[in-house]
Amino acid sequence: MAFLLDDIVLAPLKGLEFIARSIRDEAMRGFLDEEGARKKLRELYRLFESGKISEEEFEKQEEEIVQRLEQIEAYKKG
Numbered sequence: 001m002a003f004l005l006d007d008i009v010l011a012p013l014k015g016l017e018f019i020a021r022s023i024r025d026e027a028m029r030g031f032l033d034e035e036g037a038r039k040k041l042r043e044l045y046r047l048f049e050s051g052k053i054s055e056e057e058f059e060k061q062e063e064e065i066v067q068r069l070e071q072i073e074a075y076k077k078g
Contacts (some may be wrong), residue, residue, distance in 0.1 A: 031071075031072070031074070032072055032075065033072075034069065034072050034073075036078075037065055037068050037069050037072065038069070040065055041048050041062070041065045041066075041069075044062060044065065045060060
């Protein structure tokens with residue numbers, strides 16, 4: 001009987017824990033999406049080479065993507 005009451009009382013907390021874990025896991029998948037970052041970098045080069053974005057905008061976005069790739073690499077190593 002005590003176990004049933006524990007399960008009933010703790011169910012909302014277990015549900016919140018599951019949701020929090022799911023959100024964390026999805027955020028980590030997004031953060032560690034190295035291929036997605038490389039794809040954005042290729043697209044950025046294509047836009048720059050076709051003249052659709054300025055050199056200034058290209059350099060700004062390129063720096064952000066490269067930093068992200070470096071963060072991914074550092075996380076995977078350490």
